[in-house]
Amino acid sequence: MTAPAPPSTAKGKATWARLVACARAEAIRTGGTVEIAPVAEAAGVVPSLVNRYFGSKAGLVSAVVDDFFDRLHAQVLNIDLDSAGDWATHERLRLEQGVQFHYADPFAVVLYTQLSRDPLVARTETERIEIVIQHAAHNIRRGQQRGELPAHIDPEFAGAAMFGAMRQVMVAAMRRRRRPRPEQLVGMLWPQVAAAVGLKPEI
Structure with a gap:
């Protein structure tokens, strides 16, 4: 069914x-369950109208x-950090x-x-995670083109490894x-990110 x-x-x-x-707040309050009635009441x-929209x-x-995921992209993934230095430097900042x-x-x-998932919700999450992975892969390819990352690294596998590690650690x-x-989490995650793209975690 298409929304x-x-x-x-x-x-x-x-x-x-x-x-x-309001639905986000309800999911946080209940630990993952969202029902239309309380969301509509909270929204006034x-x-x-929920079904209409x-x-x-x-x-x-x-x-x-x-x-x-829109906010993750706007606040983290889509920010241009190239001026911070080479791939390793700006991706540690990211x-x-x-x-x-x-x-x-x-x-x-x-x-x-x-979060309670029906097939539509699960498909949405899967699609958004794939976009994150492809975004990371594009970023890795740019680093390879600049000679900042080893050419033999598979960008998609590396991107999946990076996001998967971060997600589970978080x-x-x-x-x-x-x-x-x-800073403890960054110190733990950065060696995994570096390993995924064939770098030594020197920073």
Whole structure:
């Protein structure tokens, strides 16, 4: 089932965004379960409007997943850090930003571990993760073209390894009552990132 297109009017866009924010808050509050009635009540709309905008509860949850990955791209993945130095230098900075992003967003651990999934939600998450991996692969290819990364490294495999490692380490960290300091996680993750692209973790 395909979700309806987002509304085009300013009022409709504001309502759509408010529903996504309320659904995100509900998922955080419940530990991964989203129901239309409490989301609609929190947003100050009738439940039928949720179906009008998103097609179904699954469409609403998928929009929350999309919102998370949109923010991940805007705040971490799409930032141009080339001026910071070579590939290793700017990607360690990006890793630091990624750790901070996940720590600042309580929805991250819900998404990665507890979010109730129907096929539409699972497909949305899978598609967004693939986009992240392809983005990382493109970044690795740029490093190879500049001679900053070994040419024999498979960019897609390396990108998958990098995101997979970060995701699982962040889940373990965010589940702890006392979270490790961000710099501890970066220090643990960076050698894995470096190994994935054939570098020695010297910085």
